[in-house]
Amino acid sequence: MDKGVIISGIGHICLILWVLLGDFLFSPSEPPEPAVTEVSLLSSAEFDAMVASSPEATPAAEAGEAAAEPAAEPVEQPAAEPQPDPAPSVKPQPKPEPPPAKPEPPAPAEPEPAPEPEPVVEPEPTPAPPPKPAELAETLPVEPVPQPEPVPEPTAPVAEVAQPVPVPNTSKMPRPRPATRVAPVPQEAPQEPVKVAEEAKPEVSDTPTPETPVVEEKTEAAAPEEATTEIVTEATPQEDAPTLAPTSSRKPQSRPKRTAPAAEPAEEAVAEASTAKTAEKPAAKPAAKPAAKASDSASDSAGASDSATDDAVAEALAAELAGAASDAPAESKPAASKAADSKPAAAKGGSIAANGPPMSAGEKDAMRVAVERCWNVSTLSTEAVRTKVVVGVTVGQDRKPVATSIRMVEASGGTDASARQAYEAARRAILRCGSAGFPLPADKYDTWKEMELVFDSKGVGL
Amino acid sequence: MSRLRYLLSAALAAATLGAVTGAPLQAEPLRIELGTPVVEPMPFALPRFVDEGGAGDMAAEISGVIAADLAGTGLFEQIPQNAYIQNITSFDAAVSYPDWQAINAQALITGAVQGGGGQVAVKFCLHDVFANGTLGECLQFAGDKGSWRRVAHKVADAVYSRITGESGYFDSRVVFVSEAGPKNQRQKRLAVMDYDGANTSYLTDSASIVLAPRFSPSGDRILFTSYSSGFPQIYVMDVGSLSVRGLGEQPGTMTFAPRFSPDGQTVVFSLERGGNTDIYSLNINGGGLQQLTNSPAIETAPSFSPDGSQIVFESDRSGNQQIYVMSAGGGEARRVSGGAGRYGTPVWSPRGDYIAFTKQNAGRFHIGVMLVDGSEEKLLTASYIDEGPTWAPNGRVIMFARQEPGGDPMLYSVDVTGRNLKRIPTQGAASDPAWSPLLP
Numbered sequence: 001m002d003k004g005v006i007i008s009g010i011g012h013i014c015l016i017l018w019v020l021l022g023d024f025l026f027s028p029s030e031p032p033e034p035a036v037t038e039v040s041l042l043s044s045a046e047f048d049a050m051v052a053s054s055p056e057a058t059p060a061a062e063a064g065e066a067a068a069e070p071a072a073e074p075v076e077q078p079a080a081e082p083q084p085d086p087a088p089s090v091k092p093q094p095k096p097e098p099p100p101a102k103p104e105p106p107a108p109a110e111p112e113p114a115p116e117p118e119p120v121v122e123p124e125p126t127p128a129p130p131p132k133p134a135e136l137a138e139t140l141p142v143e144p145v146p147q148p149e150p151v152p153e154p155t156a157p158v159a160e161v162a163q164p165v166p167v168p169n170t171s172k173m174p175r176p177r178p179a180t181r182v183a184p185v186p187q188e189a190p191q192e193p194v195k196v197a198e199e200a201k202p203e204v205s206d207t208p209t210p211e212t213p214v215v216e217e218k219t220e221a222a223a224p225e226e227a228t229t230e231i232v233t234e235a236t237p238q239e240d241a242p243t244l245a246p247t248s249s250r251k252p253q254s255r256p257k258r259t260a261p262a263a264e265p266a267e268e269a270v271a272e273a274s275t276a277k278t279a280e281k282p283a284a285k286p287a288a289k290p291a292a293k294a295s296d297s298a299s300d301s302a303g304a305s306d307s308a309t310d311d312a313v314a315e316a317l318a319a320e321l322a323g324a325a326s327d328a329p330a331e332s333k334p335a336a337s338k339a340a341d342s343k344p345a346a347a348k349g350g351s352i353a354a355n356g357p358p359m360s361a362g363e364k365d366a367m368r369v370a371v372e373r374c375w376n377v378s379t380l381s382t383e384a385v386r387t388k389v390v391v392g393v394t395v396g397q398d399r400k401p402v403a404t405s406i407r408m409v410e411a412s413g414g415t416d417a418s419a420r421q422a423y424e425a426a427r428r429a430i431l432r433c434g435s436a437g438f439p440l441p442a443d444k445y446d447t448w449k450e451m452e453l454v455f456d457s458k459g460v461g462l
Numbered sequence: 463m464s465r466l467r468y469l470l471s472a473a474l475a476a477a478t479l480g481a482v483t484g485a486p487l488q489a490e491p492l493r494i495e496l497g498t499p500v501v502e503p504m505p506f507a508l509p510r511f512v513d514e515g516g517a518g519d520m521a522a523e524i525s526g527v528i529a530a531d532l533a534g535t536g537l538f539e540q541i542p543q544n545a546y547i548q549n550i551t552s553f554d555a556a557v558s559y560p561d562w563q564a565i566n567a568q569a570l571i572t573g574a575v576q577g578g579g580g581q582v583a584v585k586f587c588l589h590d591v592f593a594n595g596t597l598g599e600c601l602q603f604a605g606d607k608g609s610w611r612r613v614a615h616k617v618a619d620a621v622y623s624r625i626t627g628e629s630g631y632f633d634s635r636v637v638f639v640s641e642a643g644p645k646n647q648r649q650k651r652l653a654v655m656d657y658d659g660a661n662t663s664y665l666t667d668s669a670s671i672v673l674a675p676r677f678s679p680s681g682d683r684i685l686f687t688s689y690s691s692g693f694p695q696i697y698v699m700d701v702g703s704l705s706v707r708g709l710g711e712q713p714g715t716m717t718f719a720p721r722f723s724p725d726g727q728t729v730v731f732s733l734e735r736g737g738n739t740d741i742y743s744l745n746i747n748g749g750g751l752q753q754l755t756n757s758p759a760i761e762t763a764p765s766f767s768p769d770g771s772q773i774v775f776e777s778d779r780s781g782n783q784q785i786y787v788m789s790a791g792g793g794e795a796r797r798v799s800g801g802a803g804r805y806g807t808p809v810w811s812p813r814g815d816y817i818a819f820t821k822q823n824a825g826r827f828h829i830g831v832m833l834v835d836g837s838e839e840k841l842l843t844a845s846y847i848d849e850g851p852t853w854a855p856n857g858r859v860i861m862f863a864r865q866e867p868g869g870d871p872m873l874y875s876v877d878v879t880g881r882n883l884k885r886i887p888t889q890g891a892a893s894d895p896a897w898s899p900l901l902p
Contacts, residue, residue, distance in 0.1 A: 359492060368494050375499040376568075379537045381628045381858075382815070382878070392491065403593070421627035424590075425499075428568060431592040435563065450491035457499045 356446030366439040367448070374433035377425055377457055384421035387414030388456040391426045395449055399437035401430050409452055426455040501881075503539035504625070506532065507567035507591075509550040510543070511584065516577035520607070524575055524584055524614040531618035531632040534658065535859075536882025538625075541567055553585065562591045569597070571621055582607045586617050588624055598624045611660060612901070619900070631854040632657060635898040636861065637675040637684055638873060640664065641891035652686060654701075657854070657897070659873075659887035665704060677898040678722045684896075685709075685720040685729060696720040696731050698746070710744045710751060719762045722746075723790075724770040730754070732762035741775055743790075754792035763807045766790065767834070768814040774798070774834075776806045785819055787834070798836030807850055810834075813857035816878065820849040820862075829862045831878060842880040847871070850893065855900040861886065863893040 359367075377385050394405035406427050411419035430453065440448050508529045513521040532538040547561035553574035562570050573586030585602035589595070603616045612633055619630025640653040640662075649668035652675050655661055666672055670690035677684055684699045691708075696717045699706045709729060710717050720731035726746065733742045733753075739760045743752045755761045759779035766773055767790075774787045780797065783804035788795035799805040803823025810817055814834070821828040821841065827848040830841040847865040854861070858878055865871040870891035876883040886892075 364494055368496055371494075372496050372498050373500060375496060376502055376504055377499040378501045379504050379626045381626055384627055390493075417627055428590075428592055432566075432568070435592070448492050452491050452493045454493060454495045455499075456495065456497055458497060 356448075357444045359441070359444060359447055363439075363441055363444070367451075370433050370438050371429050371453060375425065375429035375455065375457075377422075380421050380425055381418060383414050384418040384425070385457055387418045387422040388412050388454065389419055389422045389426055391423060391430065391453050391455060393430055393434075393451055393453065395434070395438060395440065395451060397442075397445055397449075399434075399440050399442075401434035401438075403431060406430055422455065426453065429455075503533075503537060504568050505539050505541050505566055506569040506571065507541045507543075507546060507562055507565065508532075508571045509546060511573040511575045511586070512551065512553050514553065514574045514576045517575035517582070518577065520577055520582060520610055521575040524582075524610060524617070525573070527611055527614035528571065528573075528618045528621070530658070531615060532621060534884070535622070536877060536884075538569075541565055553587075557589055559589070559591055559594045562589070567591050569621075569625060571617075573617065577607060580607050581605070582610050582613055584613050584617055586621075588621050611656065615656070628858060629856045629900065631856045631859060631897075631900065633901045634855050635677075635681070635901065636852075636873075636886075637665070637677060637896050637898065638888070638892045639672060639675065639894040640889070641870065641893060642668070652684070652699075653892070655888065662889055665699060665701075666706075674719055674894055674896075676721050676896045679724055679726045679899055681898040681901060683722075683726075685722060687718040687720065694718040696729070698729075709746075709748060710742070717742075719764065721765055723766050724768055730764040730766065730773060732764070741773070741792075752792070754788070755795070761786075765809045767810045768812055772810075774808040774810055774817055776808060783822075785817065785836070798832070798834070799839075800836055801839055809851055809853060811853050811857040812855060816857070818851040818853060818860050820851065829860060829876065831860070840880065842876050842878070843874075843883060848874075850895065852895050852897045854897050861895045861897060863895060865893075 389411045390409040392405070392407045392409045394402045396402055408419070408423045411423065414422065438448075508525060511517075511521045511525045517524075529540045533540050545565050547564060548558045550557075550572050553572060557570065557572065568591055570589035570591050571586055572589065573584060576583040576585075581604060583602060583604040585600060587600040588597045590597040601617075601620055603613045605613045615630075615633035618632045622628070622630040622632070634657045635654050636657055637652060637654045639650050641648055641650050643649040648671075650671050650673070651668045652665040652672050653662055654665055655663070665684070666688075670688050672689075673687040673694070675684050675686040682701050684701055686697055686699065687694050688697050689695075690697075694716045695711060696709045697706050698709055709720070710731065710733070712733075712735075714735065716734040717731050718734075720729050722729060723743075728743050729746055730741060730743045732739050738758055739762055740756060741754045741761050741764045743754055744750060754764075754773065755775075755777070757777065757779050759777050761775055761777040761779070764773045764775040771790055772787055773790050774785060775795075776783055777786050777795070778784070779786075783806050784797050785799035785805045785808045786795035786797050798817070799819070801821070801823075803821050805819050805821050807820045808817050809819070811831075816831040817834055818829065818831050821830050826844050827846065828841040829843040829848045829851050830839055832839040842860065843862070843864070845864050846867050848862055851860045851862045853859075854875075859875050860878060861873060861875045863871045864874045864885075871893040873886040873888055873892045873895050874883060875886055886895075
């Protein structure tokens with residue numbers, strides 16, 4: 001064969017062998033790279049050195065670079081980079097915020113509060129570095145932040161989503177260093193912030209700075225802050241509006257009104273029972289309808305050929321129904337007269353109250369609290385304290401109790417003497433705290449004009 | 463039949479509807495439950511009593527004692543006189559209740575004092591300000607001018623009783639052991655004072671050590687323990703004549719911790735014989751010695767129940783000091799104390815509902831109360847040393863001796879609720895108080 005073929009064959013074989021064995025023999029021993037450790041060393045040592053030695057006040061430019069760098073160099077080294085950047089910006093402690101907020105936008109936004117916040121807010125207005133930082137460090141323990149540098153990282157996520165969330169980052173940045181430096185000073189600081197408070201936006205400025213990074217570019221950082229505060233204030237009134245619940249209480253009023261007038265129609269129904277006219281209102285209907293039907297059936301039965309027993313039963317039922325209807329007005333009359341006289345009513349006189357609009361739980365609680373604050377059991381005997389008394393009282397439309405109407409309805413858990421003492425304490429409570437009028441809804445007078453108050457301390461005073 | 467059915471159904475419907483509509487008509491008035499009262503002193507007004515002749519400064523002093531009595535209970539609070547709107551210049555003058563309501567006075571006490579011929583007469587009225595009327599009838603007390611404080615206490619008792627429903631305790635006295643001298647040579651003698659620390663007088667000299675004085679139910683005699691014979695022995699003293707005689711004297715025994723029965727005819731006490739201490743009873747005249755307990759343990763500090771049917775005492779028969787109750791005639795006793803620590807010096811309340819005691823636990827002394835069955839134990843105080851409780855005549859207040867580290871024992875009182883802890887002013891150190899009944 002040709003030597004050339006042999007040579008090429010040998011060469012190919014060698015090449016193949018080299019390919020197969022060469023990687024196997026030479027593959028390892030490339031990875032070792034000490035450079036990483038050096039980077040970490042540089043970050044810590046240089047950072048401290050930078051912080052201690054760098055007085056320069058070119059925060060804005062550096063901040064811009066810092067922000068750019070962390071974004072470009074994503075992961076590992078950002079720690080080293082951010083530190084150097086913040087170090088210069090840190091001295092004017094306000095700067096911790098500028099890095100996240102991207103210097104320029106916040107600066108214009110804060111100018112408004114700038115005069116006030118200088119003690120507090122300055123973070124953004126990087127301008128007056130050396131003097132102001134000192135003040136800030138004293139006044140605000142939170143702001144004196146050397147390591148705010150992590151902030152640049154937060155900015156990166158902001159760029160991604162543009163979400164306002166970075167707030168936690170800003171808060172973390174200021175906190176770490178203040179603890180060591182500011183510890184002794186905090187009490188003096190509050191005085192200055194108080195002056196700032198005159199404008200009532202110092203706090204807002206604090207919170208907005210975190211928000212400014214969220215806004216990204218707009219200088220209206222202050223606007224969103226105010227918006228948030230306004231939203232809060234608006235929320236409370238909105239909550240109040242629903243709590244007023246007068247509308248809901250008015251609905252129940254309509255119910256009682258229906259029932260209350262029922263008494264009058266009932267009288268008419270009774271008077272006209274023989275004519276079989278039915279009352280329009282619900283309460284009267286039940287009584288009137290059956291009465292009419294009964295009378296009709298009774299008259300029909302008279303001429304019908306049904307058995308005499310049916311007639312007798314019908315007459316008896318008609319008579320009973322008529323009697324029941326006549327009883328109803330009999331009860332309603334005194335109630336009506338009592339309502340007109342507003343005199344102390346007997347226990348049954350409360351029927352009108354039962355027809356009134358129901359008291360809400362809050363209204364009952366208000367009444368309960370109003371009386372309890374005057375219910376003093378300190379002077380009661382141990383036995384009287386354990387005695388439960390129910391005291392009835394009539395309350396006038398002026399919401400004041402009628403002294404002569406106060407009466408003990410019932411007592412339990414003690415002797416007559418202890419019940420009398422417990423009643424006296426209850427009576428004093430009603431008179432004392434009722435002298436200025438109870439907190440009762442005027443539109444529910446029919447409900448609370450007659451009340452029974454149950455005084456049961458269960459031995460609380462012992 | 464169909465018509466009958468129709469009628470029956472109509473009747474049932476009518477009855478049902480009638481019941482429905484009738485129910486609200488007969489419903490009871492609005493009912494509101496109250497369960498959280500306040501516990502604060504009741505404000506009262508007490509204008510200086512009017513001098514109706516011969517009273518002089520006594521009118522103001524009596525007014526002051528009455529006010530101090532009421533305010534000292536912790537249940538009342540006097541409204542400063544400079545806040546009064548109406549000026550009471552005559553006892554018979556009409557009271558302008560709105561003026562007193564305006565300053566939130568819940569009670570008003572008006573009065574007048576007459577002094578003449580060595581007598582003092584005090585009349586007063588208690589007004590329920592918010593009821594626009596008097597609370598009870600107006601009353602008058604009279605006595606020697608020298609006892610004007612008692613008259614004032616009587617007025618205060620009447621006011622207290624009308625408002626609280628309980629009897630008062632202001633017109634009462636307290637017998638106690640007055641201590642003086644260094645602790646290694648302590649001189650102890652019996653002394654008696656008003657409940658508020660005034661009018662102290664001494665019943666014995668310092669020649670011998672005296673302990674545990676106890677008033678008789680009528681207040682005319684005092685039982686106590688004295689070392690005058692060289693060893694503890696119980697004696698009875700007539701308060702009027704200060705005459706003293708021994709009780710239950712038996713050779714070779716020691717007697718101590720005596721206390722009267724409710725009828726004043728029997729005395730229960732501890733008697734040590736041969737190293738064993740048991741409880742005995744004895745007729746006040748000296749006869750009828752009866753052994754009530756028979757145990758190798760130390761049993762002492764007996765106290766009768768108000769009805770005289772039972773005796774509460776302390777015993778270490780269980781291994782440590784606990785409280786037991788047995789029949790007044792002796793017999794098997796039941797233990798009523800069950801908490802941690804040691805219990806001693808039990809005293810039955812005059813009202814019979816509570817037993818007061820001294821408790822030592824965890825290095826602290828307490829005065830406490832428990833129901834007679836041992837339940838609802840409640841510690842009222844806590845101190846370095848608190849001991850020797852005694853009940854006020856109305857069972858509402860407890861007086862006891864308290865000693866702080868390095869200090870002398872002093873008398874304190876506390877309400878049975880645990881409130882109003884205060885020191886009783888005494889002339890020097892004092893211990894072992896015993897409250898008298900309400901004076902006649």
